[in-house]
Amino acid sequence: MRAVLLSMRMLSREWRSGELGVLLLALTVAVAALTGVGFLVSRISATVAMQATQVLAADIRLESPQPIDAADFAAARQGGLQTARATSFLSVVFAGDQSQLTDIDAVAGGYPLRGKVTVADQAFAQGRGAVPGVPLRGEVWPDSRLLAALGGHIGSRLSIGAADFRIGRVLISRPDQGGTFTGLVPNLLMNASDLPRTQLIQPGSRVTYAALFAGVPDRIAAFKQWLGTHKRASERLRDISSTSPQIKSAVDRAGRFLSLASLVAVLLCATAVAMSARRYVGRHLDSVALLKTLGATRGFTIWLTTLQLLTVALLAAAVGSAIGFAAQEWLVYALRGLLASSALPAASLMPIGMGFLTAVALLAGFALPPLLQLSRVPAIRVLRRDIGPPRPLVLLAFGPAVAVVVLLIYWVVLDWKLFLGFTAGLAAFIALLALAGALLVMAAGRLRAGGGVAWRYGVASLSRRKAESVLQIVAFGTGIMALLLLGIIRSDLDGDWRRSLPADLPNYFFINIPPESRDAFITYLRARGAQTSRVLPMIRGRLTAIDGRSVEKLRFADHRGEEFANREQNLTWSATLGADNRVVAGRWWTAADNGQPLASISTEFEQWLGLRLGDRLTFDIAGETFTVRVASIRKVKWDSFRPNFFIVFVPGLLDKVAGTYLTSAYLAPGAAESLAKLAHRFPSVSIFDIDDLLADVRSVLDKAVLAVQSVFAFTLLAGLTVLLAAVQSSRDERRYESAILRTLGASRRTVLQGVLAEFAALGVLSGLIAAAGASVAAYFLTTRVLDLPYVFSLWACIIGLLGGGFVVVASGWLATRSVVRQPPLATLRADL
């Protein structure tokens, strides 16, 4: 107890004197960067998730061919959730002499719970938000295609079953219209309370009943769990994991990048903490030796150190979290205009806990071993300053740090393959840097011959501080590499997103184009200035067997496999591989393979059904059986917004089966009239307007880019802290040397030039290795983790080399400027 009290008193004295400042600063920046990223990521992830749920019009959605049990709604309301209903069925809608098969959605309650319904006053016009999203009783909202097909307008009437309705608005979009184009008929929204009047729902009618639920994440999670055990076999639960693949693909990439970037920030901070702790130890060797001389036991000095460390951790975590939170708040405020729809949800408090844990873990791994070593300083150091603590066991010195790094990496990536790759890459890179550092130190002796006194002094410093020089190269190199790597990937990611979402991206899909009018249709579109993409045939077929075993008897690990096996698929055939497809296994066919029983599957189909190259798939297509071999597996970029299929057949096999064609095209805004005419001229063609879906994806990407840039800013800050800590680590020694040199008559300029020569050598070498390391790491990350094409960046190398040298020299100069300015006598007297 006495030791604790005394330790606390000592700590407060140390604190007053500012001795703990450097360590505290490094750790605070670390926690600020980490929690700032954490807060921001948690908020942006929540927004992205919220945006994704708009595709469901709810957080979770339960669909069933039978009416959904009232008990489910009651349970949801009891659990504090909002609920709504939607009933969907196909029926023919009449308007005068015209009729059209239509997908009718009768909605009630607060539909939609997420996202919004947009409406307009004429077909194919720009939509505006409708509040509420449910038509009035006696009123319906047909979509543009239906209106074009029926020839109606606002105020005219149409009939559904036994009831008559007034057209109130034109439905432009609704959140749950689906991005997967399963509904091939026009759509109409009506009020659910009008449904009985139509007399269309009879026992045996083919109807899909949907229950929509929304609420705070905890309650949704609890309710989802409850539903999992209570739902009937015929009921299907959908959440954000089953939303449109375009958004998911973009969000996944952003998520993976953010994880890696925050990991880099953590590792940079760890380096800064290690270097600050090292400096702290260096400055306290004398004090601890004196304490021991005055009678302090080793146990007492360990207590002192541990308590000091713990207090620093708590303080840094508190201040860092506050700064992180404020920085993130400011960022969100400053970039408000970028956030397309609703405001960001409140940040979760999770990052504060993470900040505390990380601060303690970083200190325990990186600062505790050197600080415990401090307690081993022999008392005799008071008489013989050359005596320091005995060398620690390698395991004890580096073990905790390695353990913390390994744990942190795994915690962030949560993927064994990625974890092993990352850890091995990092270890190899650090080893390379250390080797280069050792070679530089060895070469420094020879380099001393040339140049003037400043150069000789600078280069001599490199070889005199062998361990420090190697450590500084490792710290500088790691910092520069992390920044370059993030820079390269960020621009790759950003560039890829912008490339994948150009302004003229197809915004309309055309499905059900009859083969006989295919050419006329395409000519018609092009004549009206539309830019069409490839035209692919489309037929419907059902997978019946895999390797001769009926799919009904097979069990799939992934529920999506089950769904794939149990429903009709859209199939196509094609001689060419689209630019947005990449064969990852097997080979794409040539003209010689035409008519052979071959098919190519997407990686999703491969994973969900557990398929392999060479597997035999049997399909029932229009009553005919086809068995094909999996010849290749493709990675599809679903966010290209061009027609793509999970399964592609070889040409010449299905040509005789009756099918239709589909294509996508970009039509400039204001094409409403053309589209209405087109719908009249080609009545069987279904037109899908995906402008809203595109807007959703663009909005998600805007947020992702914002998050990526902010993480980059935090990482940059962490990198600069490392540089500062690295420069600071040798500051005391430099101060003394500078005083001696100046006493001997060296000008301030000469001393400064010497320091600059030393830092330039360190900076250029670490920049060179960092540029090479960043290029290699960027290659692996872009191609293996982020699924992006890798483009070698010569600029990165040049920036690494010159920028590395410049930043290191500049920070070296800034940190040692005051050292050189100090009158030599003051320094020498303080040191005597």
Next chain:
Amino acid sequence: MNINPIPKTSAQAPAVRRSVLKAEHLTKQVQSPEGLLTIVHDVSLDIASGESVAVVGPSGAGKSTLLALLAGLDLPSLGSVLLEGRDLTRLDEDGRALVRAQRVGFVFQSFHLIPSLTALENVMLPLELAGHAGARHAALETLRQVDLQERARHYPRQLSGGEQQRVALARAFVTQPAVLFADEPTGNLDAATGARIGQLLFEMNAHSRTTLVLVTHDNDLATRCERTVHMEAGGLR
């Protein structure tokens, strides 16, 4: 310098000789690139309670190493050190630290004040380490004895060399140690300041009847000690 009056009665020498520090056949060897190096060779010394002993000799003679061995800061390769009857060579590091906390004081050539602590806190430190109650009061009293009560809240960097050494003296005497070890206490000071510090050291030593072991090059200081031992090449002459 305004040194506070110290009662003359306290300067009296002990009537009966009682050994407080006894070194027997002390030898210290260390490994060097040239092989085994003997720094202290077979030194035996017996110092009585209240006695003042100067250890003199040329640089490199092993004076500071002998001081470190006598104070239990280092362990000899051979021989033993008895401080008030306790064999320091048989105690572990923490045991020796405890003895130092309770019975030993130090004054160094380079003052060795803790830069992050004020003058008062530096003086309080050994009392706090030994678990004394009323550390602040005793420390302030001792600072008054060295005439630095006005500068109690100053940090070492704000004090001159002489003032720093006076704080170091206060810190050494504040625990009323049985033995005070001083390693070149005036070595870093100019002649006038050194003389004043020497004067203060002997006055405080007489006042507290502490045994003094002093390593010095300063003849003035050495002659003020009751006994002088000469060291050369690791041995006593």
